Amino acid sequence: MTAAPALLPGTKTVPFAGALAAHGDRTAVIAADGTVTYRELAARVEATASRLGRERRLVLVIGANTVEALVVHLAALSAGHPVLLVPGDHPEAVQSLVDAYDPDVVAHPNGGQWVLDERRPVSAHDLHPDLALLLSTSGSTGSPKLVRLSHQNLQANAESIADYLEIRDTDRAATTLPMHYCYGLSVIHSHLLRGAALILTDLSVADSCFWELFRNARGTTFAGVPYTFDLLDRVGFAAMDLPHLRYVTQAGGRLAPDRVRHYATLGRAAGWRLFAMYGQTEATARMAYLPPDLAETQPQAAGVAIPGGAFRLQPLPDWPEENTGELVYAGPNVMLGYAHAPADLALGRTVQELHTGDIARRTAEGMYEIVGRRSVFAKILGLRIDPAQVEAMLARHEVASLCTGDDEALVIAAIGTGAADARRIRNMVTSECGLPARAVRIHLVADLPRLPTGKPDYRAVRELARPADTGSSTPEHPIGSGPEDLCLLYARILDRTDVTPDSSFVSLGGDSLSYVEMSLHLEERLGHLPTDWHATPIRGLRPPEGEPPARRRTVETSVALRAMAIFCIVGSHIHVFGIKGGAHLLLAIAGYNFARFHLTTAERGERIRRACLSIARVAVPSMIWIGFVLPLNDDYTLANLALLDSALGPEDSKTGMHFWFIEALVYILVVAVALLVLPLADRAERRFPYGLPLTLSGLGLLTRYDLLGLPDRAQIPDAVTVFWLFALGWAAAKARTKAQRIVVTAAALATVPGFFPGDPGREAIIIATFALLVWVPSLPSRERVNQVAGLLATSSLYIYLTHWQIFPLIEGFSRHLAFLASLIFGIAYGATANHLMRALPSLLALGALRRLTRPGLRARRSSDALEYPAASATGGG
Structure with a gap:
């Protein structure tokens, strides 16, 4: 059993972090540079825990899907040091939290090496014995408001998730989400608890190298937020051969019911299960899950409480319907409370149950459905955004604004004129919040909308996001790259009146007559076109995150x-x-x-x-x-x-x-x-999808090399002798991995010579x-x-x-x-x-x-x- 030596009496730890060695020589981590067994991981964790020492200190860890970051995180948890886990891809947020909380140790990468910057030998803070982990609720904004989680929270939630997902020690989970995000962290914790393996990577599911790694590592599961499933559509996930895949999990925001049903059906046909889940950082990670056998019949439901947890509905005057109210959760994974400043690190439990801020309905079958939001927070692409903080940030840059949002986008009304102002505001918001540009809708107005009382009119701000708006505001994407703008473009080029953000070029009947024109218009507006743009829903087409369309042009x-x-x-x-x-x-x-x-x-x-x-x-x-x-x-x-x-x-x-x-x-x-x-x-x-055309190409070589005793080429249709080229092009389009592309290229290199x-x-x-x-x-x-x-x-x-x-x-x-x-x-x-x-x-x-x-x-x-x-x-x- 791994543990830091000579822990001070009364020091609490997270059990699974100290029990790694119990899994012996099983594979713990699969990374690009090799594998690490549980025994090896435990030894590295113990060595790092020894470096951190006996005295409890606040350890800030730069979140990254690397073995080094994982080792430091586990070492701190196993030795009782509270961890402040921060986003590794947002230096401004890191510095903001360093300034706000003055950590005793900062663990970060430096020139390819992982460094423990020990700022003092003993803590400058009064740390409560139960405090184990601090996570942000506000994405990458660097907000000082943090969730305080205990050792029991982490252990209980990991056990609960491992229970209802039925995680086995033979499972291999890919880290499709960042470590500093509670959902991504829960994948790590729950699999380490059961002695399963982690496929540690920061590759996107849109990257063919990810799927090559996933197959080679015999991956059995991966997690996704709603945007992940947009990417899966784009890369042709439905046609992929993933023989070891057992289940897929989804959380981080509401996935539309039709999408839940689609992926549940797809999984049932392919032999894997879909777990749609509901959670918040304040509950460590998960609060509810939808049993896979109900995903096709009740895809709109958040599901039932996780093992060990329970829901109740608190009646609300504005929601008088029967069995409807604010969803309140209780369980061993409910946070200790919030921290707003270093002094709060000394606090014990200040929260007994979690008021989620979501309005829910309990169905006759005992399922809970989310039907609205009570709080002003917006949860966009899995990130909780405080619109008031966005307004304050813009005010610091001398931009007067009103901000609101929903599950899909942040809507901002700001005083300004012209595309340059809108682009500048969007860049500031995307940089500060960590949101992609397509999820930030900017409307420039001469005056901010107000109620007769003089208070901000947020309803009017929300109305600005509607496509039917013909007011004085500048369109949300002055450069014409927003979903509404692209819908109009598709409608014009394809001569359709039924275009919606869920439409794609293929679904609208786009043909070769319009393909080139559409691709060039989109490339001009977006600055970059994904390979499968023609099959991608309009809402999934967007400029590179945080950037306006590039001036440098490309052509397909x-x-x-x-x-x-x-x-x-x-x-x-x-x-x-x-x-x-x-x-x-x-x-x-x-x-x-x-x-x-x-x-x-x-x-x-x-x-x-x-x-x-x-x-x-x-x-x-x-x-x-x-x-x-x-x-x-x-x-x-x-x-x-x-x-x-x-x-x-x-x-x-x-x-x-x-x-x-x-x-x-x-x-x-x-x-x-x-x-x-x-x-x-x-x-x-x-x-x-790849093997069939490759086989057909092979059959086509029988006529290409005249192995069937056919008449002279001049006496038979050319289609007979050139079919193999058509089939090779077909196979090229379906080649998803580097190895498959190499095979197709080699086939052309071997068979074209000698044809002329x-x-x-x-x-x-x-x-x-x-x-x-x-x-x-x-x-x-x-x-x-x-x-x-x-x-x-x-x-x-x-x-x-x-x-x-x-x-x-x-x-x-x-x-x-x-x-x-x-x-x-x-x-x-x-x-x-x-x-x-x-x-x-x-x-x-x-x-x-x-x-x-x-x-x-x-x-x-x-x-x-x-x-x-x-x-x-x-x-x-």
Whole structure:
């Protein structure tokens, strides 16, 4: 048993922190640089406890998800030293608390080493014997108001959590939340109590390296706040293969009932459980949990009290409904009380039960539901924010303001004018409170709203946040990056009237005609676009935390490559230069976009409907143009019009194969859709989103290397021999880990060479650009470059279709002018065609598709963004 030597009589400790050695050689910590056993951890804790000494001292620990920070924290708890745990990513808050509480020891990182700065040998404070831990309730503001927690609080809450979560010594929990946050700390304590392992990391769930670490460490659980689940949607969590995952926990703010139900259903299908929980720092961490078997039927409930705890409802005059009142909690995890200054560290218990400030209703089944808030505090993304403190902070910077908030955002009315003032205020608030920029809504007004009595009118401030507001205030995001602004942008570009913050580009039926335009507008407004922005709800799109949109622009790699490809293809056909390989690269991009825009979580019938519309969006404009030019010359035949030239057309035609790429893409998409029509294939794709396309690519190599005894390549459709490239692009889009991306890149490196005998330059271009697509989501750019790239990428299909007829008219006069004219004419034709193409989904009321679609499912517009850009750069480039 680990303990600091020769503790003074009467010194209290936290039992689990002193019992680490009892777990022997079991793994305690898995970190990037290796593993630590419980025996090794106990030895390091004991050595650090000895350094801290016998005399109780106030130890300030910079919170970090590192072994060093964990050792100091456990050492202090095991030796009876009160710990003041502070956020490690906010130096101003740390300094504020150092100034306010004058700790005796400061433990912090310094140049890669962990330092114990012993400021005095004995404490300058009178420390109550029960005091074990001090935590902030106000996020990263550095507020001197702290929660005083006892040794019993920590032990009891850890035991209770381990009890209802049924934590086993074989569990391995990832530290998805910071150590200084009570929720994140409770994960650490409860797992150490049971001898389970911690996967110690500060990586985000949005980082593919996190999931690589989680799988390699055989992770069984992780915790999340509501924002975490937005990130999970973005990274395709539903399709991930996590064979050891047992359960997921959620707390830190209310998760919408539909989201609770969605993740509970997802977990039930995948074999893990969702625990939605409710807690406050004042209760050490947890007060209630929703039993997983009720998450789908009662997702709105906070649940039942944790083991050892109990709730009661205190009636309130403003809430006269039966079984409704302020939620009051009692249990061994209720704090000792608050500390506002060092003198309060000598206090014992001043609180017997916790008045949560939440208004709750008790259901007939005994569940508690939170229906409102009584206090003025706002709990945003798991951080409790005191609006009065925000007002005071802004006042120190000579900004007059009123501040209020709810579970989603902090709303501030401030006197000021112009975007610069709004940006300055937002930066101050995000820096002070530790909130992301999207959770701070700034409204500039000439005068602060007041009631007739002269008191602040906070209701009027809340009204400013409503989208319908047309008052004199400046929009909450002057730079146009707020959810309401983005809803308007989506509505305009997609021509929809039903856009909400929960909509995504995919769910709104966004297609390739609008994909490039939307991505460029969003990049301009947000400064950065996540890889899966098209599937991310609008409310999840935001500028980098604490910053306005960056001035430095980027362009999505797939957009840049499509623009480059059509530029090179047309230029090569006119012999302005000779850069070939673009069309075959675009086959890979077609597969890449097919996976991104069609293989979503939608029902099988909806997937098929959208994919069929995608095929129509490639074929229809191609057939219209070919039909227009067919009677004007003898270059094309009816086989071209029907997109069957590669199958039926004369082999000696030099012009008939102008549209080989479109034909190949249509054939490949038809095969892909036919595959997904099969329920077994649909299930296989959802279960093995990366493995299936990699397998298909392998099968495609049978025709790529002519292992089936096929006729000469000139006598069969190109789709037969190039399918493997489409499948490789599909696999690239589903590659989530570094290892998977390496495999896809290596496959291209191994299979592209030799496809064009005697033309290694073309093969090198295909390999290099494919690797760029796999490894580099976006490229540095400029606004003007983005505009040009957007025009070329959006109009690429039309440029390809028309350039065969445009450049011969001018080529004899000037090749360069013919090149420019081909691009301009294609862009102009595209502008007209794009408008007409938007009506395509409503014109294609195909009975066969209706039968494939779930009964009662209302048809929506296609969300394809593959086909168009990919098909755009066709031709023999």
